[in-house]
Amino acid sequence: MASWASRAQTPTLARDTSFTVYSALAKARKTDPTITLARPVVPATIRSQMNVPYCTASGRALQLDVFYPKARRRGGYPAVLLIHGGGWRSGDRSQHVPMAQQLAARGFVAVTAEYRLSTEAPYPAAVLDLKAAVRWMRAHAREYHLNPKQIASWGFSAGGQLAALLGTTNEETRFDSLACNTGYSSRVQAIVDVDGILAFIHPESGEGDDRKSISAATYWLGSPKTERPDLWRQASALTYVGPRTPPTLFLNSSVDRMHAGRDDMMQQLNQFNIYHEVHTFPDAPHPFPLFNPWFAPTLDYTVAFLNKVFSGK
Numbered sequence: 001m002a003s004w005a006s007r008a009q010t011p012t013l014a015r016d017t018s019f020t021v022y023s024a025l026a027k028a029r030k031t032d033p034t035i036t037l038a039r040p041v042v043p044a045t046i047r048s049q050m051n052v053p054y055c056t057a058s059g060r061a062l063q064l065d066v067f068y069p070k071a072r073r074r075g076g077y078p079a080v081l082l083i084h085g086g087g088w089r090s091g092d093r094s095q096h097v098p099m100a101q102q103l104a105a106r107g108f109v110a111v112t113a114e115y116r117l118s119t120e121a122p123y124p125a126a127v128l129d130l131k132a133a134v135r136w137m138r139a140h141a142r143e144y145h146l147n148p149k150q151i152a153s154w155g156f157s158a159g160g161q162l163a164a165l166l167g168t169t170n171e172e173t174r175f176d177s178l179a180c181n182t183g184y185s186s187r188v189q190a191i192v193d194v195d196g197i198l199a200f201i202h203p204e205s206g207e208g209d210d211r212k213s214i215s216a217a218t219y220w221l222g223s224p225k226t227e228r229p230d231l232w233r234q235a236s237a238l239t240y241v242g243p244r245t246p247p248t249l250f251l252n253s254s255v256d257r258m259h260a261g262r263d264d265m266m267q268q269l270n271q272f273n274i275y276h277e278v279h280t281f282p283d284a285p286h287p288f289p290l291f292n293p294w295f296a297p298t299l300d301y302t303v304a305f306l307n308k309v310f311s312g313k
Helices: 021-028 093-105 127-141 159-167 216-221 228-233 264-272 295-309
Strands: 046-057 062-068 077-083 109-113 146-156 190-192 248-252 278-281
Touching: 046 077, 046 093, 046 127, 077 093, 077 127, 077 159, 077 295, 093 109, 093 295, 109 127, 109 248, 127 146, 127 159, 146 159, 146 295, 159 190, 190 295, 216 228, 248 264, 248 295, 264 278, 278 295
Parallel strands: 077 109, 077 146, 146 190, 190 248, 248 278
Antiparallel strands: 046 062, 062 109
């Protein structure tokens, strides 16, 4: 086998547009033509601030969008950082604007943030960026009526993997190396993992098989798992699960490889008596949270879980 590096793409700022909501919809409709793109009416009760710079990395300003209730509330609203998928190399934060808008209408400050993809910078760049986004949220809590003690990470697919990694590495200061709002914490108090892998080196994982083509995780991690298994474990949320791991919600399709390590993580959460839930949508395609009929129940499960965790009831 030729060296993976000889077949891999050199990092570049060119966007990889292989994963979009429209390409995912076209693929999903091949098996179920009734699927529709979730585009609910924008609630009149929310405000938005778009294209807000939150940190500078690789010589450019990273941006996020903020959606929040118009009405003020004493103590502020709990917040959610939404992280898009796309195999760590494609996708865009705009994919989850509808979810962010609906979360804001349900009493949350919702933030969709971009992060450096593998075409620009390999692991751990994305993790550093998203930790910086959490710190930005706390630094601007008053401006957006945000409760800095109640922040959740929410992500789909590669974003779900990152959301889980953010939460399980609350104690790992190595991922706080970006010099942006360093006086604030990057800790999150809840995790919502929507079909995101929890362990890369796992019997259920499809990542790392580079025989026919380079897997998305190999691109992102920069080395095959056979050469750097330590790095692949370092990037796995399951590696860090412990007594201080936040409460976690798993929302899944029926595609087992998209939640590799989930059952192992739930076993550990049980051992540490950490609250968690799992809800699986039978026959749902992997990008289910982007589409009807799964958008609404994904929203409802998210809201119910976060309200339970943040209210303490």
